[in-house]
Amino acid sequence: MEQKTKVSAEDGKQEIIITREFDLPLELLFKAYEEPELFEQWMGTKVLKMENKKHGSYAFETSYNGNVMFRANGTIHEFVLNQKITRTFEMENTPFPVQLEFLEFEKLTDDTSKLTMHIVFRSAEFRNQLMQMPFAQGLNMAHDRLQEIVNKLT
Amino acid sequence: MNLRRDVFQAIADPTRRAILMLVATQSMTAGAIASNFDTARPTVSKHLQILTECELLKQEQNGREVHYHLNAKKIKEVADFIEPFRQMWDDRFNKLEAVMKNYKSEK
Numbered sequence: 305m306e307q308k309t310k311v312s313a314e315d316g317k318q319e320i321i322i323t324r325e326f327d328l329p330l331e332l333l334f335k336a337y338e339e340p341e342l343f344e345q346w347m348g349t350k351v352l353k354m355e356n357k358k359h360g361s362y363a364f365e366t367s368y369n370g371n372v373m374f375r376a377n378g379t380i381h382e383f384v385l386n387q388k389i390t391r392t393f394e395m396e397n398t399p400f401p402v403q404l405e406f407l408e409f410e411k412l413t414d415d416t417s418k419l420t421m422h423i424v425f426r427s428a429e430f431r432n433q434l435m436q437m438p439f440a441q442g443l444n445m446a447h448d449r450l451q452e453i454v455n456k457l458t
Numbered sequence: 459m460n461l462r463r464d465v466f467q468a469i470a471d472p473t474r475r476a477i478l479m480l481v482a483t484q485s486m487t488a489g490a491i492a493s494n495f496d497t498a499r500p501t502v503s504k505h506l507q508i509l510t511e512c513e514l515l516k517q518e519q520n521g522r523e524v525h526y527h528l529n530a531k532k533i534k535e536v537a538d539f540i541e542p543f544r545q546m547w548d549d550r551f552n553k554l555e556a557v558m559k560n561y562k563s564e565k
Contacts, residue, residue, distance in 0.1 A: 307548070308548065308551070309544060309547050309548035309551055310544070311543060311544040313540055322547055324547070324548075326551070326554070326555055327555060327559075328555060328558050328559070328562075332558045332561070332562060333554075335558065335561075336554045336557065336558050342557060345553075345557045346553040346554040346556075346557045347550065348553075419551075435540060435543045436543075437543075438542040438543050438546045
């Protein structure tokens, strides 16, 4: 079966392109990015600020067990309803520099739509580091569980 | 079935990771592998079966004995860091789709 979400990351380039086709009309797909309450639901986060306009800004934070684990913010450069969002994205309290994101929303049929996310990083190294995060987290979790078992045995 | 996802599920288990580490240095029989764990022998066999099915381990007939060794090609594929990143976005977008379908039906 063909994958619905595709990631293209060429070697040595400082960009990623993520594409996804949705079983949703274009307007609904865009709304998921536009409405803070909906964005919160699918991203599992809390929106602190969301000004969807040119030179507006946004911020959100994700908590786990009452502690804030992750905060991110950015500035919106372009906001064209049902067409595109151009914004910066910065993770707070991390060594990662700000990244530039171009989101393009397209109608495929009356009931389907497509999102193209083009992310530009400060360097190819930072891009690779960011992409490795989910992989590293998976390994760390596995390692932690292994450590727990070892601790129980000794 | 998404085979590559299965590979990641396979290595998410600590015992299976320990088996891979063990076999990384030398090929071993199921009995020799099991002797390194307190877990019951059938449990270890089950882990070996899963690791073999997703091609992280390969079986090799040595006379009457079956030795297990790492499948380097598959391990390299797992080390391909793009896949977990892609899955993270795929999960997010699946959630988006579900949230919006729900939103639409509520209206």
